[in-house]
Amino acid sequence: MEKLKPISTESNGCEVAGVVVIHPLDDLPEHKRNGDGLGLMKMSKSMKCTLFVLRVYLFTVVGLAIYRILALALLHR
């Protein structure tokens, strides 16, 4: 049989035949890559372009919404 690796290296213990399987909520916390201290993302040209397109899209949709509200308001006058 293939050798089994312990699942959670820090917390495996006591002499048992097999592998200790630990629920994520019971396991020791891991070091995560949460970007602490990284600050804002460095933007490449393509990323800036994407966000520009997104802003244009959002302004267009908001503009349409305002137009629709005004049209409805005029209709109900």
Place this chain on the structure above:
Amino acid sequence: MNNSLPPVTSAPEMLPKQHAVAKSKWHQRVMLLLMVVGPGLIVMEADNDAGAVSTYTQAGAQYGLHLLWLMLLLLPVCYFMQEMVARLGIATGEGHAAMIYRRFGPWWGVFSLLDLLVVNFLTLVTEFAGIALAARQMGLSPILTVPLSALGLILIVLTGSYRRWERFTIGLCVLDAFWLLMAAATRPSPRQVAYNLIVPNAGPHGWTPSLVMMIVAIVGTTIAPWQLFFQQSAVADKRLRFSDLKNARIDTFIGSVFTVAVAGGMICVGNVLYVRHLPFTDPAQMAGLLGPICGYWVQVGVLLFMVNASVLGGTAISLASSWAVAEVRHWPHSLQMPFREAKGFYVVYGVGTFAAAVVVLIPRAPLQMVIIGVQVLAGLMLPSAIVFLQLLLNDRELLGDDLVNRPWNNVINWVVIGVLFLLSLVLAVQQLVPSVLHTA
């Protein structure tokens, strides 16, 4: 016990109180998968909420089985979107709202959060509207059933245990398999189901503007912005580890297949009324029409599972909002915490839930406006949420080389984003300037 397995030896006191011992590699894999399954399945199935029941059954009633191919097409799209979220959640251990705020600054952070809160609140109103409709059809008063449902939704998160909430919610997800039984009871032709599943077609009337709008509505229903926020926060709250990524992907895949199958089942149920040319306005009314055709149990089943869909959608959507607010405000936020330790998180959940229930109970409340508002805002929100997701998944500085998107991943995602942008724009124009499409 198999003696060929290597003993795991170290101090027993180092083991956590709750652990299990796998006796074989296969056993270990299954146990780990069962421990990880949850966020992917729940996020997918919760998307089959009251609005989805309405959209899918209407699709079946208006176009028969002709749009089943769209569900099959949406399966990989759902999976790719949510897999990225699961990966990001495991890597960062934080929610989507927090990551947008941190990496793109306050403007985009606040915009994403506010947009999410508004669209989630309106969606929550539609969940309670679904409960009210089903209750009324069953002869129960919404004045009683809606507040009771709101109370139930609050109680299931107040146990101070993520596991308890997850098990309960997975139970609700599994109950949705009943839609498949109801679909089978409608006896659709297996040949027609197979043909429409594999061959994209528009049905006998061709590509009409109303068909395009139905496709937009189905896409918008199947891929919702809150799902991105919910799954990442759930993965972070469950504290999934880097080693859980493979199982988180399996969880997401199982959820995608299950949700698409259930949605297909709803289309088959609606197809009964397409075949008989019986129009209906909402699923509760549809249930009444189905009774004499398919049997009383199908009628009751549609109503009960409409309530199930609303409860499932309600808890997931409310959690997506409360996790997002608490992450951005740096409040303690976990279902593992009792109320006294995460007051802000639970208050956002409770206030949102009760307020949505109250809106539904207001006499002559403009619920139709709310439903349209949900569609428009979700359409507005989806492309921006996905763009941020895509940019975050290419953030090497944050994720490192091993977890960023692969080039093929990016190609697929940008195609999906392009299509979603187009569909959202079509939806927005149709809802906001209907005369444009009408003239066209």
